[in-house]
Amino acid sequence: MKPTPFEYITVDSLEAALMHKKEHGDEAKLLAGGQSLIPSMNYRLAQPAILIDLNNINGLRYIKTENGELRIGTMTTQAAVEHNPIVAQAQPLIHETIPFIAHQQIRNRGTFGGSLAHADPASELPLIALALNAKFHAQSLDGERWVDAVDFIETMFTVDLTDDEILTEIAFPPFPKNTGWSFMEVSRRKGDYAMAGVAALVTLGEDGVCESARLVYLNVGDKAMDAKKAAALLAGEALTKAAIDAAADTAVNEEIMPFGSVHAAPEYQTHLSRVLTERALETAHQRAKMLLEGKN
Amino acid sequence: MKKSYPIQFTINGKAHSGEAEARMLLVDYLRTELGLTGTHIGCEHGVCGACTILVDGTPTRSCLMFAVQADGHDLKTVEGLAPSEDEMHPLQESFREAHALQCGFCTPGILMTLEPFLEKNPNPTEDDIREALSGNICRCTGYQHIVDATQLAAEKMAD
Numbered sequence: 151m152k153p154t155p156f157e158y159i160t161v162d163s164l165e166a167a168l169m170h171k172k173e174h175g176d177e178a179k180l181l182a183g184g185q186s187l188i189p190s191m192n193y194r195l196a197q198p199a200i201l202i203d204l205n206n207i208n209g210l211r212y213i214k215t216e217n218g219e220l221r222i223g224t225m226t227t228q229a230a231v232e233h234n235p236i237v238a239q240a241q242p243l244i245h246e247t248i249p250f251i252a253h254q255q256i257r258n259r260g261t262f263g264g265s266l267a268h269a270d271p272a273s274e275l276p277l278i279a280l281a282l283n284a285k286f287h288a289q290s291l292d293g294e295r296w297v298d299a300v301d302f303i304e305t306m307f308t309v310d311l312t313d314d315e316i317l318t319e320i321a322f323p324p325f326p327k328n329t330g331w332s333f334m335e336v337s338r339r340k341g342d343y344a345m346a347g348v349a350a351l352v353t354l355g356e357d358g359v360c361e362s363a364r365l366v367y368l369n370v371g372d373k374a375m376d377a378k379k380a381a382a383l384l385a386g387e388a389l390t391k392a393a394i395d396a397a398a399d400t401a402v403n404e405e406i407m408p409f410g411s412v413h414a415a416p417e418y419q420t421h422l423s424r425v426l427t428e429r430a431l432e433t434a435h436q437r438a439k440m441l442l443e444g445k446n
Numbered sequence: 447m448k449k450s451y452p453i454q455f456t457i458n459g460k461a462h463s464g465e466a467e468a469r470m471l472l473v474d475y476l477r478t479e480l481g482l483t484g485t486h487i488g489c490e491h492g493v494c495g496a497c498t499i500l501v502d503g504t505p506t507r508s509c510l511m512f513a514v515q516a517d518g519h520d521l522k523t524v525e526g527l528a529p530s531e532d533e534m535h536p537l538q539e540s541f542r543e544a545h546a547l548q549c550g551f552c553t554p555g556i557l558m559t560l561e562p563f564l565e566k567n568p569n570p571t572e573d574d575i576r577e578a579l580s581g582n583i584c585r586c587t588g589y590q591h592i593v594d595a596t597q598l599a600a601e602k603m604a605d
């Protein structure tokens with residue numbers, strides 16, 4: 151057996167999980183899908199004394215819309231989000247990105263909230279949550295609070311949750327109007343961690359000029375990297391090749407910090423990010439134009 | 447002092463009850479406690495796909511699940527694939543006929559990935575098949591014969 155010994159607690163309600171979390175604090179790790187935690191335990195990188203298994207809390211598995219927001223229960227599997235027609239229709243960027251997460255066998259068990267609470271800078275969901283201004287619902291026995299994506303994901307493997315809190319829901323505001331989207335990444339093999347990746351959003355005004363844009367990168371920093379300066383350069387522009395080039399240069403030269411790995415040197419990650427930025431902006435721009443034309 | 451937890455599940459259609467230490471991976475339980483050594487252990491971090499089994503009909507890595515988490519669930523391993531002792535599943539037949547395996551280490555995980563895939567996609571394209579296979583690594587075949595075998599199995603199952 152690979153993992154070190156631990157005490158196993160399974161619960162069928164959020165209240166029971168919160169009670170155990172309050173009692174055990176940081177001795178206890180929450181077990182969601184386990185598709186990152188269990189490998190870490192197999193390698194003994196993680197050696198929790200207690201695991202609180204959330205898999206039998208069916209009340210935390212749901213996808214619904216409320217006041218135009220898409221709300222996803224933390225224990226909803228990534229596969230359930232991938233194949234959900236509401237998500238495909240209301241949040242096309244999420245729908246496009248989920249198939250890039252590992253392999254189908256992993257997405258069948260891996261959870262939406264688990265991946266976000268894990269906050270691996272190479273993973274796709276933190277990037278999407280940031281790009282779409284998601285909100286995170288943290289619950290403890292003492293109360294509840296909402297945290298914006300920009301504050302929730304603090305740094306590598308670190309999120310804004312206290313020892314007695316559980317992430318219960320992720321809410322996405324309505325997808326902005328006249329907005330095209332694109333997610334692209336490059337990995338050595340399908341399903342591997344990407345060497346670089348980007349999500350692009352382009353919002354066009356009725357005149358076809360870019361009103362605002364968003365560029366968020368994965369695996370080129372200690373968390374999902376929001377290239378604000380580059381995005382600001384695109385506002386008010388007609389998204390010509392020159393405008394896209396200028397934004398891509400700013401993003402990769404000033405706003406990402408790739409640290410390299412055995413698979414890709416920082417220079418290569420920068421190169422990939424540069425190429426993906428151009429392609430993703432072009433795709434997002436085309437999609438936004440189609441939305442505008444469809445309306446007129 | 448080892449602490450064990452009682453577990454009950456269905457495995458290849460039969461009810462099972464036993465007990466396991468919390469840290470025992472499901473794949474280790476299947477192999478060492480139940481003797482179901484058809485499920486292989488490869489990378490133990492979810493990348494290679496050799497340990498793929500069906501949990502409630504869904505392909506799942508049995509190296510990324512603890513045995514105690516199988517409690518109350520319906521499991522199926524490669525031993526449960528053939529309809530009887532002297533009859534093979536069309537996928538197994540096709541793998542033999544199309545030479546879809548050499549060393550065979552990856553084969554059980556691939557079969558357990560493909561069985562529900564063909565249920566849902568009775569008429570798959572080559573691209574569909576390659577996408578479905580992307581979570582299973584084979585170091586012998588170069589995949590072409592696996593793709594051929596999957597197409598052959600789809601044809602057999604349509605008859």
